[in-house]
Amino acid sequence: MSHHSGTPVVLELREVGYRPRGTDALLSDLTLHVHDGEILVIAGPNGAGKSTLIRLIAGLSEPTGGEMLLGGRPYRTVPITERARVIAYVGQSEESDDRLTVSQYVSLGQLPHHRTGGRGDSARATDEALDLADLTRFAGRRMSEISGGERQRAKIARAICQRPRILVLDEPTNHLDPSARGELLSLVSGLGITVVAALHDLTLIEAFASHVALIQGGRLVAHGHPVEVLSSERVRAVFSVDLHRMQHPVEARQISVLDIPIEGRFGTGALPQETPGPAASGAPHLRAVATRG
Numbered sequence: 001m002s003h004h005s006g007t008p009v010v011l012e013l014r015e016v017g018y019r020p021r022g023t024d025a026l027l028s029d030l031t032l033h034v035h036d037g038e039i040l041v042i043a044g045p046n047g048a049g050k051s052t053l054i055r056l057i058a059g060l061s062e063p064t065g066g067e068m069l070l071g072g073r074p075y076r077t078v079p080i081t082e083r084a085r086v087i088a089y090v091g092q093s094e095e096s097d098d099r100l101t102v103s104q105y106v107s108l109g110q111l112p113h114h115r116t117g118g119r120g121d122s123a124r125a126t127d128e129a130l131d132l133a134d135l136t137r138f139a140g141r142r143m144s145e146i147s148g149g150e151r152q153r154a155k156i157a158r159a160i161c162q163r164p165r166i167l168v169l170d171e172p173t174n175h176l177d178p179s180a181r182g183e184l185l186s187l188v189s190g191l192g193i194t195v196v197a198a199l200h201d202l203t204l205i206e207a208f209a210s211h212v213a214l215i216q217g218g219r220l221v222a223h224g225h226p227v228e229v230l231s232s233e234r235v236r237a238v239f240s241v242d243l244h245r246m247q248h249p250v251e252a253r254q255i256s257v258l259d260i261p262i263e264g265r266f267g268t269g270a271l272p273q274e275t276p277g278p279a280a281s282g283a284p285h286l287r288a289v290a291t292r293g
């Protein structure tokens with residue numbers, strides 16, 4: 001699938017492979033172009049290689065084959081301090097220092113700029129990032145005193161404070177409730193910068209992504225616009241679930257609904273039960289709920 005957006009290519013992968021010593025290849029033969037301003041979602045089943053690819057793009061590990069280019073220059077020729085000003089990364093399970101205030105934590109994003117800007121710039125960038133992430137009222141709280149969802153917003157705010165050209169995110173909506181997911185992805189897509197994000201939720205991808213790269217077994221299965229890449233047939237083949245595109249009940253647009261089969265709801269006896277005692281008293285209620293489907 002070819003597609004040109006007319007804007008410059010900011011990131012390019014040429015036949016990239018990644019094979020740590022003593023293992024099978026985790027990524028093979030990946031060729032991808034990311035244009036300026038694109039929101040590229042990396043999708044694929046568990047173990048497909050999404051995090052591995054995200055880490056390569058963030059510059060946290062190096063490919064063992066092929067070539068990666070940042071603004072047309074090979075990654076390894078871009079000094080690490082320069083790369084830190086261009087790419088911001090928010091990982092899946094990053095620790096944040098609980099003793100820092102939210103404001104101090106967010107301001108860490110300015111570290112790569114310390115030699116280029118003054119203190120005033122740094123404070124302004126922090127305030128702006130706090131405001132964009134709707135965290136201003138928590139600025140003086142410690143990181144240990146905000147909720148998981150707020151902490152996730154703080155991580156994104158730290159990345160925004162970095163003023164990157166490319167934002168690289170690994171599962172940014174993990175642990176977020178449905179509306180917080182929407183808010184976080186709205187915040188990210190409103191930034192107007194290039195985004196590369198691993199994301200599991202297929203129903204969110206369509207609303208969020210401009211492009212999708214679908215990987216399976218470390219290989220690129222499809223790359224292009226979300227509706228084309230995530231066709232019902234392909235979703236069934238790759239994820240073994242049914243994705244239905246339906247007319248929104250009220251608005252003039254399509255929505256996606258995932259039909260995920262849950263088997264064994266009525267007890268297939270896979271786990272032998274020996275002596276049903278009083279402890280099993282909750283079971284009839286659960287069964288009654290399950291039979292409604």
Ligand SMILES: Nc1ncnc2c1ncn2[C@@H]1O[C@H](COP(=O)(O)OP(=O)(O)OP(=O)(O)O)[C@@H](O)[C@H]1O
Binds near residue numbers: 020
């Ligand atoms: N350093 C490593 N050495 C060997 N195998 C690894 C290493 N890191 C990851 N793997 C394996 O590589 C595969 C891809 O892992 P990765 O974390 O990239 O997948 P993912 O698509 O992000 O999965 P998930 O959706 O479960 O987070 C997995 O099978 C994983 O077990």
